[in-house]
Amino acid sequence: MDKNLKRMATMHRMQVAGLELFYKNGYYNTSIDDILKSLSLSKGAFYYHFQSKEDFFVSIVQNLIVRKVYSMLIEPIEGKENPFPVIEKCFENALETAEHNDMDYGFILSNFISEFNRRNTVISNYLMDIYKVWEVNLITLLQKGKSDGYVDRHVDSEGVATYLISSYMGVRTLMVQGNCRNLRYKYMQQLRQYFNSLTQKEAVQ
């Protein structure tokens, strides 16, 4: 097991550097040499650890991108009570993180979904899997919110999840152009407006 440590460490370094450059420049616009140069490693090292550029990217999706989306968008809402304030806080926090990160090139998941769409189905499927987990989590939270009386009974949980994910992906795409603070503010205000229309109205006593 000890021998695996070095192996894992090098692979991890490559994956981190790889994700950074792929995210920044796009997959097709980033060469393996670019990544290796940034690490002062050689072609030999790369092809010792990974079979191909595609195999390398898949490992990045499964190790790094999954975790990023999980920790930012899935875990913060998992098993919580009242869906709307939880989602609101989660999105607000995610947008604020993006805003203060000058290395932000858009929502990593939607960027790569766009880039690989119909160009590489293997990678596309791995990415769509992450999206589906996110969607299921949102739906579950909303359903629970319905039975707990937070969400209006007539609300279509799947529809709301779709609408939430759509708007989040879209606003993250718009945020790349700058003016993030203003975009986030306007987005969050409309999100609250939307949520308000979905909230279970208490009987006036």
Next chain:
Amino acid sequence: MDKNLKRMATMHRMQVAGLELFYKNGYYNTSIDDILKSLSLSKGAFYYHFQSKEDFFVSIVQNLIVRKVYSMLIEPIEGKENPFPVIEKCFENALETAEHNDMDYGFILSNFISEFNRRNTVISNYLMDIYKVWEVNLITLLQKGKSDGYVDRHVDSEGVATYLISSYMGVRTLMVQGNCRNLRYKYMQQLRQYFNSLTQKEAVQ
């Protein structure tokens, strides 16, 4: 002027073929040779008409992409009366067109905004210009809707425009994976829900 006809015709053929391939495979993943091969033209012809790959793409943005977005998303709402049904019909129509087009690779504008973000500022700016025109048009329509009594006076037109564009971009990104019909249905339902919460409520008589 007659001499220009041939020139324009060839340039236009190149632009149309170029847009098709750039949209399908991405800009960085499409070579000029790919485009030329599809037209049985030579390098000489290309560099006779265009200065560079970038110059070529800019001409595509200004000639073809602008017009696509205009005819699909801007003209249908320009100067109309009641904003909500107009926008609703416009989005529904745009999503249905995408759905029935098996050559759909996502919303052309957001795809390219993502691809060129921080990689090519010249092209990014041309793309953002189109986005801004769309945004301004939506805002104008909403403002007019307020003074005409269709839109609640407390509504933030800019915020609504941002939220609308975000959600549209996002849902178009999601639609690439298939299951478009269902996505469109769910999206439109939530859009109506959202619009409903922004509608001027008539005083109960």
Next chain:
DNA sequence: TTTTTTACCGACTAAGTGGTCGGTAAAAAT
């Protein structure tokens, strides 16, 4: 101690890449 495995080096290959340039046939201008 000897052998084998691990983790890496870097030269190399074949297939592209964007872009250049000398040439040319047909049309237009003179």
Next chain:
DNA sequence: ATTTTTACCGACCACTTAGTCGGTAAAAAA
């Protein structure tokens, strides 16, 4: 009738790309 311009051809160039392969020093196993 001659000259010039237009619109295109395709060989070529310097460079980049993903991927291969023979080698090797150090560590681990025998």
